[in-house]
Amino acid sequence: MPEVHAGSYKEAILFLVTAGIVVPLFHRLKISPVLGFIGAGALLGPFGLGRLAEQHHWLSPVTIGNRTEIAHLAEFGVIFLMFMIGVELSWERLRTLRRLVFGLGSIQVLASALVIGAILYGLKVPLAAATIVGLALALSSTAVVLPVLAEQRRLNTPAGRASFAVLLFQDLAVAPVLFAIAVLGRSEGADVGGALALALGQAAVAIVVIVVAGRLALRPLFQLVARTRSPELFMAACLLVIVGTALMAASSGLSMTLGAFVAGLLLAETEYRRAIEATIDPFKGLLLGVFFVSVGMSLDPAQLVAAPGAILGLSLALLMIKGVLVMLAAPALRIPRAVAVESALLLAPGGEFAFVLIGGAVAGNLVPEPVAGAALIVTTVTMIAIPLLAAIGRRAGKRMTKAQLGRARAEPPPDKQQNRVIIAGYGRVGRLVGEMLTRHKIPFIALDSDPLRVTELRRLGNPVYFGDSSNTEMLRRCDIASARALVVTLDNALGVEAVVQAARAERPDLTIVARARDARHATALYEMGVDDAVPETIEASLQLSEAVLVDVGVPMGLVIASIHERRDEYRVMLKRKESDSRPVFRARRTVGKAVDAPRDPAKEKPETPAKDAVGKRA
Numbered sequence: 039m040p041e042v043h044a045g046s047y048k049e050a051i052l053f054l055v056t057a058g059i060v061v062p063l064f065h066r067l068k069i070s071p072v073l074g075f076i077g078a079g080a081l082l083g084p085f086g087l088g089r090l091a092e093q094h095h096w097l098s099p100v101t102i103g104n105r106t107e108i109a110h111l112a113e114f115g116v117i118f119l120m121f122m123i124g125v126e127l128s129w130e131r132l133r134t135l136r137r138l139v140f141g142l143g144s145i146q147v148l149a150s151a152l153v154i155g156a157i158l159y160g161l162k163v164p165l166a167a168a169t170i171v172g173l174a175l176a177l178s179s180t181a182v183v184l185p186v187l188a189e190q191r192r193l194n195t196p197a198g199r200a201s202f203a204v205l206l207f208q209d210l211a212v213a214p215v216l217f218a219i220a221v222l223g224r225s226e227g228a229d230v231g232g233a234l235a236l237a238l239g240q241a242a243v244a245i246v247v248i249v250v251a252g253r254l255a256l257r258p259l260f261q262l263v264a265r266t267r268s269p270e271l272f273m274a275a276c277l278l279v280i281v282g283t284a285l286m287a288a289s290s291g292l293s294m295t296l297g298a299f300v301a302g303l304l305l306a307e308t309e310y311r312r313a314i315e316a317t318i319d320p321f322k323g324l325l326l327g328v329f330f331v332s333v334g335m336s337l338d339p340a341q342l343v344a345a346p347g348a349i350l351g352l353s354l355a356l357l358m359i360k361g362v363l364v365m366l367a368a369p370a371l372r373i374p375r376a377v378a379v380e381s382a383l384l385l386a387p388g389g390e391f392a393f394v395l396i397g398g399a400v401a402g403n404l405v406p407e408p409v410a411g412a413a414l415i416v417t418t419v420t421m422i423a424i425p426l427l428a429a430i431g432r433r434a435g436k437r438m439t440k441a442q443l444g445r446a447r448a449e450p451p452p453d454k455q456q457n458r459v460i461i462a463g464y465g466r467v468g469r470l471v472g473e474m475l476t477r478h479k480i481p482f483i484a485l486d487s488d489p490l491r492v493t494e495l496r497r498l499g500n501p502v503y504f505g506d507s508s509n510t511e512m513l514r515r516c517d518i519a520s521a522r523a524l525v526v527t528l529d530n531a532l533g534v535e536a537v538v539q540a541a542r543a544e545r546p547d548l549t550i551v552a553r554a555r556d557a558r559h560a561t562a563l564y565e566m567g568v569d570d571a572v573p574e575t576i577e578a579s580l581q582l583s584e585a586v587l588v589d590v591g592v593p594m595g596l597v598i599a600s601i602h603e604r605r606d607e608y609r610v611m612l613k614r615k616e617s618d619s620r621p622v623f624r625a626r627r628t629v630g631k632a633v634d635a636p637r638d639p640a641k642e643k644p645e646t647p648a649k650d651a652v653g654k655r656a
Contacts, residue, residue: 052082052102057327072182072390073422075327079334086339102335113294115329116394118322119181120295121280123209124302125315135203137371142200143207145367146385150176150360158409166222167405171413173215174396175356179389179421180205181326186428187384191519197380197431200373204364204385212391216293219398244290245300248283252304260310264489264504269317276317279305295394309492312485313505316512333393337418341411352412353419357427361386380431387424388417458483460521462507462537463528464495467553471525472500483516508536510544523549526568531555535566542567 060074079102080086088101155172159165183201184193192198256279263275280298287297305314342349361382368378396413399405459475461468464484475482484502486492492504505512507528518524518541526537534552541548550568554560560571583604587597 052100053328053331056082056331057324060327069425071327072179072185072330073425075330076334076337076418076421079331080337080339081334082331083335083337085335085337102331111325112329112332115322115325115327117284117294117298118280118318118325119329119390120209120212121298121302122315122318122322123180124299124304125306125311125318126302135199135206138200138203139207141371142364142367142373143204145370146204146360146364147173147176147208147211149363149367153359153363154356163406163409167399167409170215170219170395170399170405171409173211174392174399175388175413175417176360177208177212177389177391177395178205178360178385179387179424180209181330181390182387182421182424183384183428186425190428190432192432196374196377197384200377200381201384204381208389208391212394213293213296213299215395216295216398219395219402219404220293222402222404244287247290248286248297248300249304252283252301256301256304257308257310260305260308260504261489261493264310264313264487267487269506272313273317276314277321280318293398309489309496309502309504312503312512312515315515316505316509319511330390333390333414333418336393337415338411341415342419349412349415349419352416353423356388356416356420357386357423376434379434383427383431383434384424387420387427389421392417457481457520457522458517460485460507460513460516460518460524462524462526463533463553464491464500464502465527465529467529468525468527469495469500471527480522485512485516508533508540510540513541513544518545518548521545521548523551526550526552528553531559534559534563538563538566538568 056075056078060078061071064071064074082088082100082102084102086101087097091097091101151169151172153172154175155168158168158171163171183205187193187198187201193202259275259279260272263271279301283297283301284294285297287300288294305311364382364385365375365378368375368381373381393414396405396410400407400410459480459482461471461482461484464472464486465488468484468486472482472484482501484500485505485507486495486502487504487506489504492502495502503516505515507513507526524537524541526534528534528537531554534554538550538552541550546567551570551572552563552568554563554571554573557573560573563571583601587600588594
């Protein structure tokens with residue numbers, strides 16, 4: 039048996055320990071874990087405790103002396119991030135936000151890059167280096183800004199939508215910039231125009247091959263894998279696609295990140311999109327943590343200590359330049375001043391892709407080391423300030439006048455999946471619920487674990503996606519945080535309970551209507567917190583009673599009233615079985631709205647048929 043050296047696993051163990059400490063601690067402090075990973079990398083890296091390990095050998099086990107040890111894992115963090123950006127990028131989202139994405143986004147990136155690059159060129163930085171650093175510093179931090187907005191529940195505010203649109207354009211801009219840096223780095227003083235033309239031709243051929251192969255192979259591959267109903271195999275297929283396309287792109291002279299981005303785009307319009315997001319997101323978060331640790335390891339705190347005034351002055355200058363440019367662009371796009379102020383504060387700091395772009399440029403001898411080091415320190419300092427700037431921007435947003443607020447709310451939402459009813463299970467019962475919602479013009483999104491059914495129904499235009507509706511991450515991808523209601527129509531009792539449990543844990547105030555097998559199952563579902571459980575056996579008997587009463591000549595109005603009265607009696611009886619010793623409370627709800635005043639069903643009058651007809655008959 040080969041000898042095991044604990045030192046070979048030191049970096050991996052240190053990272054896992056760091057993640058186990060940083061993520062819960064920073065989550066409790068309501069600070070982005072990204073900042074914790076960067077700080078941990080700076081502390082444990084060669085410029086932190088690693089510098090002292092040479093004199094104090096007892097520090098060696100808790101330091102990372104060589105950044106290259108985790109460089110490959112760090113690179114995969116960026117690859118997974120670009121893949122997820124591609125998966126999350128839908129044409130529908132681009133079309134909805136096109137004015138902000140291609141208007142405000144392009145102005146912010148190009149104007150910031152031009153101004154910063156011109157300043158650097160005036161400071162005797164070479165033109166190519168000034169251009170690359172200007173583009174890198176023009177980008178903002180998707181990995182920090184979006185979690186901060188989500189934590190504050192401000193993603194759907196006007197400022198949140200504007201910031202999201204600009205970040206989306208920046209994510210789109212990263213791929214061509216990375217490609218240009220790779221080409222310039224390989225030219226080595228030769229004919230840049232010829233090298234660029236040749237590289238563009240090779241890139242075009244490679245991308246066409248990847249797209250055609252992806253179109254032909256990806257959907258059948260995931261159909262085949264999904265039929266096995268094996269989460270492990272599905273995860274393996276996702277990892278195979280990401281790594282395979284990244285390596286294929288790298289072998290063609292492109293960047294691995296560009297290949298992963300193209301793969302994400304190919305899967306974005308398939309029915310497996312949300313299941314892939316839910317599967318890959320944990321890997322992306324963990325590998326991005328490695329990336330940010332490696333970023334922190336490259337920072338030398340001694341530089342900040344040696345020239346704190348210069349570093350802080352440059353950081354403030356970067357915030358001022360980018361923030362002012364966003365403010366100047368806002369009136370042309372009819373963005374209210376308060377929204378522009380909050381967006382400017384969120385977008386002014388640097389972002390994680392600055393490390394990727396500048397690192398690639400340094401490797402290609404396009405940017406001098408001193409310029410790159412100063413730019414990366416400024417980026418880190420401004421990223422650390424994002425939570426504080428977000429808090430300041432939130433206060434500025436609260437000062438909006440009513441007229442400004444009205445204009446801001448007229449902005450289209452970033453994603454039409456927001457504020458929909460979620461249907462878990464899209465079989466016979468689920469389709470009927472979907473048809474009734476469509477008839478009443480209530481938007482919905484459906485999940486189903488049968489790949490053949492999903493494929494067929496999507497061909498007919500149904501908004502159904504493949505995925506496990508009991509997966510919490512899957513529910514988040516379906517925007518459960520803003521969902522109006524959840525309807526669980528699965529025919530498996532344990533599956534229904536798993537979905538209800540996951541949804542109720544994620545969203546305690548969500549309206550949940552669930553299908554039950556019988557009265558006992560309905561009682562169990564009420565104990566789990568559903569608002570309405572519809573037992574199949576009782577509902578079938580009520581429908582039979584309704585049919586026979588109408589057929590024997592009883593007026594329809596009386597039949598409907600008596601059926602609804604009997605249904606309410608069953609509901610009260612089932613809830614009393616849930617707890618015989620305590621009063622039963624039920625919140626009155628409409629779809630997406632709840633009034634928290636408790637009521638005792640025993641003292642209630644039966645609801646009128648008109649009020650209850652849609653929800654209870656389904």
